[in-house]
Amino acid sequence: GIQVEQSPPDLILQEGANSTLRCNFSDSVNNLQWFHQNPWGQLINLFYIPSGTKQNGRLSATTVATERYSLLYISSSQTTDSGVYFCAGTNDMRFGAGTRLTVKP
Amino acid sequence: GAVVSQHPSWVICKSGTSVKIECRSLDFQATTMFWYRQFPKQSLMLMATSNEGSKATYEQGVEKDKFLINHASLTLSTLTVTSAHPEDSSFYICSASLGSGYGYTFGSGTRLTVV
Numbered sequence: 394g395i396q397v398e399q400s401p402p403d404l405i406l407q408e409g410a411n412s413t414l415r416c417n418f419s420d421s422v423n424n425l426q427w428f429h430q431n432p433w434g435q436l437i438n439l440f441y442i443p444s445g446t447k448q449n450g451r452l453s454a455t456t457v458a459t460e461r462y463s464l465l466y467i468s469s470s471q472t473t474d475s476g477v478y479f480c481a482g483t484n485d486m487r488f489g490a491g492t493r494l495t496v497k498p
Numbered sequence: 499g500a501v502v503s504q505h506p507s508w509v510i511c512k513s514g515t516s517v518k519i520e521c522r523s524l525d526f527q528a529t530t531m532f533w534y535r536q537f538p539k540q541s542l543m544l545m546a547t548s549n550e551g552s553k554a555t556y557e558q559g560v561e562k563d564k565f566l567i568n569h570a571s572l573t574l575s576t577l578t579v580t581s582a583h584p585e586d587s588s589f590y591i592c593s594a595s596l597g598s599g600y601g602y603t604f605g606s607g608t609r610l611t612v613v
Contacts (some may be wrong), residue, residue: 394546401529424601426601426602428604434536434589434606434607434609435592435604435606435607436542436593436604436607438601438602438603438604439596441600441601451522453517467530479541479542483601483602483604485544485597486532488534488541488542488543488544489541490540490541491541493539
């Protein structure tokens with residue numbers, strides 16, 4: 394299966410700061426999704442993004458398929474953004490190890 | 499949008515018993531569903547791909563006789579943990595997709611505790 398590498402593994406921010414999370418793939422993926430897992434375990438779909446850039450409020454994502462990576466941008470972070478962020482290629486839906494984000498008030 | 503319902507949300511069972519977890523696509527048909535398990539502070543580990551009307555495809559190292567998957571209809575897949583042991587205690591979660599060109603939606607997960 395495709396190997397998924399996420400960085401950084403942990404990130405601590407002060408409320409209001411911006412951040413960039415990265416997802417690298419070992420092989421080409423047809424499509425890619427970013428998820429946020431909240432403290433109750435629910436996985437929330439953030440972006441379904443095969444290529445290009447999408448924005449949704451304070452979040453945006455960019456996928457460069459030819460270079461096998463995707464970036465998730467969080468601007469003006471809030472405490473409710475805390476949790477674990479995962480990416481997965483929809484070829485086989487294998488997940489990276491995730492980035493654990495903690496936003497402090 | 500696509501909604502995936504998973505039941506139960508949590509279950510406690512005794513060692514040696516079996517537990518069934520249901521995953522339903524509420525407003526769409528899903529020929530493929532995925533089952534994962536997640537240990538505390540770890541990522542989601544893909545266990546198997548559930549295919550409607552055929553046998554599930556299990557990941558390497560996952561015991562198919564212990565984790566029985568049945569995908570008997572286009573809206574329901576079940577995972578049965580047979581002869582459960584404390585080491586099977588984990589968070590189990592399923593996902594499904596509307597199809598090609600759409601992303602995957604996850605159920606709310608099932609927290610299994612085997613005592």
